[in-house]
Amino acid sequence: MKKNFIKLFLGLFAFAFALMPVKAQQVRLFPDVSANHWAAAQIQELSESGVIIGYPDGTFKPDDNVTRAEFASMAIRALGQEHTTVAQPVLFTDVDPDYWAYDMIQRALYFELISCPPQGQPFRPGDSVSHAEAVSVAVNALTTETISVQKAKEVLKNYLDLASTPDWYLIPAGKAEILNMNVNIPNNPLMLNANKPATRAEITVLLKNMMEQAKLNPNSKLAEAMRKKTDPHGFVIPEAFVQGSIGTIPAGAIVPIQLGRAISSQFSKCSEIYMAKAPQSYVTKDKYILISQGADLQGHLLAVKAGKLFVRNGVLIIQNDTLTTCNDQRVCFNAVGNICKKKNWFIAFLRKIFKGEKLKVCPQGIVYVKLLQPLKVDLTNGWVIEE
Numbered sequence: 595m596k597k598n599f600i601k602l603f604l605g606l607f608a609f610a611f612a613l614m615p616v617k618a619q620q621v622r623l624f625p626d627v628s629a630n631h632w633a634a635a636q637i638q639e640l641s642e643s644g645v646i647i648g649y650p651d652g653t654f655k656p657d658d659n660v661t662r663a664e665f666a667s668m669a670i671r672a673l674g675q676e677h678t679t680v681a682q683p684v685l686f687t688d689v690d691p692d693y694w695a696y697d698m699i700q701r702a703l704y705f706e707l708i709s710c711p712p713q714g715q716p717f718r719p720g721d722s723v724s725h726a727e728a729v730s731v732a733v734n735a736l737t738t739e740t741i742s743v744q745k746a747k748e749v750l751k752n753y754l755d756l757a758s759t760p761d762w763y764l765i766p767a768g769k770a771e772i773l774n775m776n777v778n779i780p781n782n783p784l785m786l787n788a789n790k791p792a793t794r795a796e797i798t799v800l801l802k803n804m805m806e807q808a809k810l811n812p813n814s815k816l817a818e819a820m821r822k823k824t825d826p827h828g829f830v831i832p833e834a835f836v837q838g839s840i841g842t843i844p845a846g847a848i849v850p851i852q853l854g855r856a857i858s859s860q861f862s863k864c865s866e867i868y869m870a871k872a873p874q875s876y877v878t879k880d881k882y883i884l885i886s887q888g889a890d891l892q893g894h895l896l897a898v899k900a901g902k903l904f905v906r907n908g909v910l911i912i913q914n915d916t917l918t919t920c921n922d923q924r925v926c927f928n929a930v931g932n933i934c935k936k937k938n939w940f941i942a943f944l945r946k947i948f949k950g951e952k953l954k955v956c957p958q959g960i961v962y963v964k965l966l967q968p969l970k971v972d973l974t975n976g977w978v979i980e981e
Contacts, residue, residue: 624654631656632780633795636802645672645805646798656795662727663695663719665797666702669731672801673705673808674839675819677921677977680704686717695719705815707731722791726763732775732804733766737811741768753784763788775803822973825887828877834884836973841884843969849876849929850960851891851914857933859900859908859953866895868912873960882973890918891927903950910953914963917978925978931963 623641627634637654640646646668648654660668670676680700689696699717702708708731743761746768750756759767767786770776777799778784792800812820822839833847843849852873857866869892876885893914901908910933917927933953955961970979 624648624652626653627656631795633799636799637795640672640798640802645801646794654794656798657793659722659791660728660794660797661719662717662721662723663689663693663699665723665728665731665792666708667695667698668797668801669707669735669804670698670701670705672805673735673812673816673820674972674974675701675705675816677923677972677975678704678819679921684710686715688716689719693719702731705735705819706813707734723797724789725786725792725796726760726766726788728792728797728800729770729776730763730766732800732807733769733773735804735808735813735816736769736773737813737817738769738773741765741772746771750786753786755785755787759786759788773803773807775800775807777803820974823883823976824881825875825877825883826881828875828881828883828887829873830879830881831876831884832879834876834878836878836880836882839972839974840979841878841882841971841973843876843884843965843971845965845968847965848962849885849965850874850962851931853955853959853961854957856957856959857895857910857912857955859898859910862895862898862910864895864898866898868893868895870914870961883976884969884971884973885917886920886976889920892916892918893929896930901950901952903948905949907949907951908953910955912961912963917969919976919978921976923978925969925980926967927969928966929963930966931961933961 623638627637631637633656637646637656641648641654676698678701680697680703683700684703689699699719703710743764746764747756749768749771750764753759763786767776767788777796808816820839829850831843831847831849833844835842835844850873851870854869854871857868869890871891872885872887872889875883875887877883891914893912893916895911896913897909897911899906899909912931912933914927914929914931916924918924933955935951935953970981971977972979
């Protein structure tokens with residue numbers, strides 16, 4: 595009996611062990627990135643989060659170079675600012691507004707990741723980004739202590755090519771070294787390689803280092819963009835909850851919408867389209883803005899029946915379909931509102947006997963709707979996360 599119990603226990607243990615999740619570094623997303631590649635963990639993490647992507651053939655090509663346009667896009671995604679709107683773009687002779695990375699380059703300029711050259715100068719989007727350029731961008735994303743050239747040389751003294759490193763790069767490289775951001779390939783000599791193109795693997799590790807530091811000490815513009823926005827006068831959704839910078843409005847939450855025109859059980863028709871707005875910002879208990887005041891909503895009349903004396907009370911039910919945020923993002927906002935009049939117990943009793951109640955919502959009238967599916971929102975920029 596005892597032996598059978600031991601066998602059973604060992605069998606269950608082996609089964610449970612087999613079901614244990616595989617560690618991230620053991621999962622190979624790309625056939626050309628081995629599990630023991632020096633940057634495998636960072637490539638795994640940043641590819642899963644969408645900061646970096648592979649090639650159409652499924653490979654990652656870790657030793658390929660990265661263009662300046664590609665790096666600007668990667669850096670902005672790494673900082674979570676790919677939805678930021680730039681009001682005053684900078685003109686380059688070689689980056690037209692229809693260029694694939696135009697918006698990302700403008701965002702990199704806005705957040706001061708790259709310096710703004712004289713008006714009309716080229717950006718060179720197709721050139722390979724050098725180590726010096728990439729590290730400078732990563733450091734520019736941060737609020738750092740001021741250091742001297744002498745201090746930079748002291749912290750960089752172990753790098754074999756320090757003497758040949760351009761003077762302009764010494765301070766950014768020194769700041770990166772102090773913050774442990776410089777990328778050093780294991781078992782390779784320490785080299786700054788200022789003018790050498792950075793590889794995709796090196797850029798991935800640098801971006802990961804930048805992301806960690808930006809959580810602690812972002813530059814002033816990033817700090818403002820990364821701050822969760824609040825509205826002390828918003829409509830509180832008690833059920834909403836926050837995880838990090840993401841707020842969730844769960845299914846079942848009830849919110850007000852303000853209709854643009856009148857609807858009635860007596861003259862409206864089923865399937866009619868209506869337009870509405872959020873009369874207040876929808877906020878969490880801590881006043882973090884989920885949906886900003888003035889966001890546009892659209893839906894249709896789901897059920898309409900006219901109230902008839904002694905026959906039936908009026909029926910007026912709306913089905914909300916979409917939400918257009920203040921970022922001009924149009925998403926599904928599936929909610930239902932059953933319009934009814936407030937009645938005390940006596941009037942409610944009479945209406946059950948003497949039917950014929952008529953329902954109407956005047957222009958700019960408020961209707962409460964119940965959300966039928968959850969909605970996730972980035973609280974730093976109001977972007978709805980579609981899954």
